[in-house]
Amino acid sequence: MTLRLAVGQHSDAGLKALNQDFHGVAQPTDAQARSRGIALAIADGISSSPVSQFASAAAVRGFLEDYYGTSEAWTVRRAAHCVLSATNAWLHAESQRGEGRFDKDRGHVCTFSALVFKGREVHLLHVGDTRVYRVHATALEPLSQDHRVRAYGGQTYLGRALGLSAHLDIDHACWPAEIGETLLLATDGAYEHIDAALVNDTLATHGANLQAAAEALVAAALARGSQDNVTVMLVRVESLPRDIAPPVSRDGLRLPPRLSPRQQFEGYRVVRELQHTARSQVVMAVDDDGREWALKLPTAELAGNARELDRFATEEWVARRVDSPHVIKAAPAEAKREHLFTAVEFIHGQTLAQWMTDHPQPGLDEVRGIADQIARGLQALHRKEMLHQDLRPENLIIDRHGTVILIDLASAHVAGLSEGLGDARPLALAGTLQYTAPEYFTGDGGSPISELFSLAVLVYQMLTGALPYGLQVPQVRGERDLHKLQYVPLRTRRPDLPEWLDRVLKKALQPQAARRQQALSEFLHDLHSPGAEFMQRDRTPLQERHPLLFWRGLTFVFGLATVVLLGLRVSGR
Known part of the structure; x- marks a missing residue:
């Protein structure tokens, strides 16, 4: 079944x-x-403006056209906000060029409401005093809120509208759609003169013909004395999709055979095998122009695993929508394929895991340089509302020029593709557990701050060769377990590093996401230019800062005291 509406x-x-x-x-x-x-x-x-008809037309046309030009990776909310903010900026600029510069009541100003039906959900975008209702048998349930301000003497005026000011605050709501539900959108010339009884009688009279029902409601509002323009929209949900299809369909694509060197495959010539597991085979191949590519192919073991096969269908899709020197690039989609596989650029270099083996105790500047590049790759994904979700040393390659590149986007979460089935949050554990932020284990789901945690784990590991919590994090099952996590201070493993660095990393590695730096840029700034909070001497008790050192020291003191007491006792005899 697909999404079908009657309007x-x-x-x-x-x-x-x-x-x-x-x-x-x-x-x-x-x-x-x-x-x-x-x-x-x-x-x-x-109504007070001689040009507001241009504003309303521009708002509706602009939204309905520009919304579909936004990235499919974006959520409805972000896409709509970007489009409406641009429209608002244009309308406000037009007002500033005309009479609206001195009198807002004569500018390019309009109220606006929109519904976006996506998957099995409905999204409402609203600003002003147009209204959206859900039609019930005995009532019209308001879904939008009027942005009117009551002044002295009982008069009201618009507090928010498109074009009213340079800043726009848009209401957004989302709820599960239901087959058969009917929604009503109306301007004040209509909703002030119609009620639930009239709407239901009109719908009953005209049955499935919503166009005739809308015309009848407009006529009824005028007959009841409306002195304003009258506009009515009716929409009924006829059917909903059972599930959300992947952005790139794998229908008709066959599972590939296992490839061998010199074999021709889908326009590529295989050079050598790079990796083979029970789930996938990775080979190096060249195309007709001599360009080198890495092909990743699912094995027969995945024949019945729809989720894993969908990852193969979407991994290239994700790579094509991110333009960054620090994110792997996909091969151009030049020919129709017969088999399911992923083709990305082949990078000559070494993984971060190999680099750490070669550099067991790197300098701080080297590590900061790598962290900066990883963060830029993550930021490129985050701008598209994507999370990598599998940040680990094996998924980072340092090429011959020293550029750090994020690879393996199979676990990426794309908010715009996940919404529509009730929850667009990244909840599933997708990556390597020891690099995964604790909030995934507590069921709160991931965010860009979760990837900040993973990056901080990598920085700590590059500097020390160890993990800041060992293997404790994957054992977290609830909020209580977060308080049991014991951070191993950086300087117990690298006493040559500055104290402030330990404080910066400890903050980034806080089990509670709200206590970390709240942006990758903030974390990077702290790594390069630590503020006063990190430069002050740590007054935390030694037992909390260095628990292992504390107990070792205490054991040594007790042991020494015991020896002294025994010595005194012997000498006293």
Whole structure:
């Protein structure tokens, strides 16, 4: 089953000479509907402005067109916010060029509401006093909130609207869609003159014909005395998808055979095998132009594992949407494939794991340089609302020029692809456990701050060759276990390193995400230019700072005291 909607919409200027309302429904392609959803919008220009009809038309048209130009990796909320913020900036700039510069009531200003149906969810975007309702048998349930401010004397005015100011604050709500539910969008010229009884009677009269029902409701609002423009939109959910298909369909793609050197495969010539496991084979291959690629192919063991096969279908998709020298690049999609596999650039270099073997006690500057590059790769993913989720030494390659590159995007979480089934948060444990942040184990799910934790683990390991919590983190099962984690101070393993560095890393490795630095850039700044909080001498008791050293010292003191007492006793005899 797929997402299908029934829509009816109608607008009338009513008693006014000019209709300053505007409305519309997107007509996306099947691929766009799957990846971005189906959008509809309504806007109402303020009646005091002679140009607000241009604002409402620009708001609706701009949203319905530009929304589908945003990255499929983005969530509905982020995509809509970017589009509406751009529209708001343009409208406000237009107002500043005209009468609206001195009188906001005469600027390019309108109220706006939109619904985006994606997967099995509905998203509401709203600013102003257009309204969205859910239709019940005896009531109209308001889903939006009017942004009107009550002034002295009972008068009200718009507190928020598109084009009203340079800053835009947009309401967003999301809820599970239900087959058969009907939603109503209306401007104030309509909703002030209709009620639940009228809406339900109209729907009953016209049955499945929502277009006729919308026209009837507009006519009824005018007949009941509306003095304003009147616009009504009705939308009913006809069917919903059972699940969300991967962005790149693997339908019709066969599992590949095991490849051997010199074998021709899908336009590539195999040079040599790089790795072979029960789940995948990785080979180096060249194309007709002599360019080198790494091909990753699923084995027959995965024939019945739909989740793992979907990873192969999406890994290249993720790589193509991130443009960074620090993230692996995918091969161009030049020809239709017959088999399921991933093709990415082949990088001459060594993994970070190999580098650490060759550099058992590196200098701080070397480690900071590597950390900076890893962070830039992560930031490129985060800007697309993606998480790598498997940050470990084996998934980082340092090429011949010293560039650090993130590889293996099979575990990446893409918020825009995950939403639609009720929870877009990255909850599943996807990466290597000892580098995974504790919040994954407590069920809170990951975030960019979780990847900050993983990066801090790598920095600690590069400096010491060990893990800051050993193997304690994978044993976490709940909030209580977080307090049992014992951080091993950096300087117990590298006393030559500065004290402030230990404090910076300890903060980044806090079990509670809220207590860490709150951005990768903040962590990097602390690594290079530590602030006063890290430069002050640590007044934490030795037992907490260095528990192992504390107990060793205490044992030594007790042992020495015992020897002294025994000596005194012997001499006393």
